[in-house]
Amino acid sequence: MRTSNFHIITTRETPADAEIVSHQLMLRSGMIRKLTAGIYSWSPLGWRVLKKVERIVREEMDRAGYLEMLMPAVQPAELWKETGRWEDFGDQLLKIHDRAGRDYVFGPTHEEVITDLARNELRSYKQLPVTFYQIQTKFRDEIRPRFGVMRAREFLMKDAYSFHIDEVSLDQTYWEMYDVYSRIFERAGLRFRAVRADSGAIGGSQSHEFHVLAESGEDQIAFSSDSDFAANVELAEAVAPGGEPAAPTEDLRLVDTPDAQTINELVEQFGVPVEKTVKTLIVEATEESGAGFVALLVRGDHSLNEFKAVKLPQVAVPLRFATDEEIRSAVGAGPGSLGPVKLEMPCFIDRSVAVMSDFAAGANQDGKHYFGINWSRDVEMPPQADLRNVIEGDPSPDGTGSIQLARGIEVGHIFQLGTKYSESMNAVVLGEDGKSHVMPMGCYGIGVSRIVAAAIEQNHDDNGICWPEPIAPFQVAILPMNAKKSHRVREAAEQLYSELQEAGVEVILDDRNVRPGVMFNDMELIGIPHRVVIGERGLDQGVLEYRKRTDSENGEVPLQGAAEAILQRLA
């Protein structure tokens, strides 16, 4: 490709609405253009990268024997009503209707469609197991799309679905898929980590997320310093400290704390160690519990884990914190003065709170706290649960090593669905025993367009993108210096260009009549992994200048056999 024939539009200035670096660089390099909130066009440059990712995904899925197909993006409402997701999926569903007023959705995912297909096509256990996949545009009407294609409303996804005669077969395909996914992210040149994930309301026995590691990641993942334990913080168990609280050494004291509304203020003003404080969070209770509200207690330096909290049968889903007014009318004091002593509502404590002694908490009277609280003596110990997020240094749940935290961008998710959809849609096959069997299912997703953004988050510097070679739009950039004036430069560039093309290398020749600085900056911004500079200076010495995008120093290759020398440097 020649730049004169390829639409390259770069900008020096960063668009004002781009927050994170991948979004900024995708806009500045001209990879994407926004059409409307959360909806983007991919330019020829961006499309090349997206296709690279897509191709790696497709090749590995094919290699594993999974069957590519294409399902409709537009799906009838009836299917979604059949599984109950017409309501459950909520406002994320883009609902549309045709001229006759019939309802449709623009598919955010395809469990319904594939299960409908499976119940019509699959008859016998002999056809199982089977895994179908597609790479297709999805639409989810996010509350708040942001970060460019990272959290877009319209995006490209690879989704796969497997059907089985029993759970054993499902488990087998699941772990096979785990390996396929690992290969995909390895091949794309990304540093990633597979972590155990919340299986959510769907139930199911197994679920893993694949995260590209990056500082800017929206998800926090926890892993062990000394074992292969890794889990999303949402799921990671905070190990129970065990043992009994220490014997009381202090009396219970009611203290005036007019200026202490927060744990921090309490710690600063009264010198209480933060791990001797407890915070009390009031959340909405389920209707069945009849309680109105539930109090959840975690240590002052810990934070409540929403996903764990809603697993308590008394806590309403989705989790909702009580408003100040609700707290005031239920407790008689405002937030900032809440605690377990003389609290008239169902109460649960985190397991680390259960071993505390001589601690401080609100007194359920405005401007007052109790100090020196001890369980049993001052208040009955409430039931315990794992309610908090793990923090760095916690013991690893598998018993080996301690917890470390990292940030990641979720780019893949695999899931043992079980019979959630096959049951409600009656997808059955005849088994060896001649009886009907509901097929257990797995589903497996990869955010293809998100990978592009995640790759940039992980691989960039001050000058722009540093593509991992497997997904770079071009492998090699040839930059002739002042070609207009120099036959030799022009000829050397043309020759190298055609030799590399002949060798099947994706090479871009910058034949624009622009100053060298412009070429350097553009090619670095766009992130081409290998750069060859051809100038009179080097030609005099029989060499071409070569530099890898991630190197800080220039190297050389001999003019004679330059193409060969560069080929050797490609991954």
Added chain:
RNA sequence: CGGGGUGUAGCGCAGCCUGGUAGCGCAACUGCUUUGGGAGCAGUGGGUCGGGGGUUCGAAUCCCUCCACCCCGACCA
């Protein structure tokens, strides 16, 4: 959805308070010069000032209204 903010040339912004010929930088186009890290000079094109309504002799500017986009949304107990 709740809270906050912004809409002026492709991009980044000024002008608005205090109404009176719509500006600056970058980008683009033409010409000349220049050519190893985003060149210089000269010239050119490009605007429903988000839409609608109102006030006024006169509205980018003041008022009303609608729309779009952006940011924040348990961590406070």
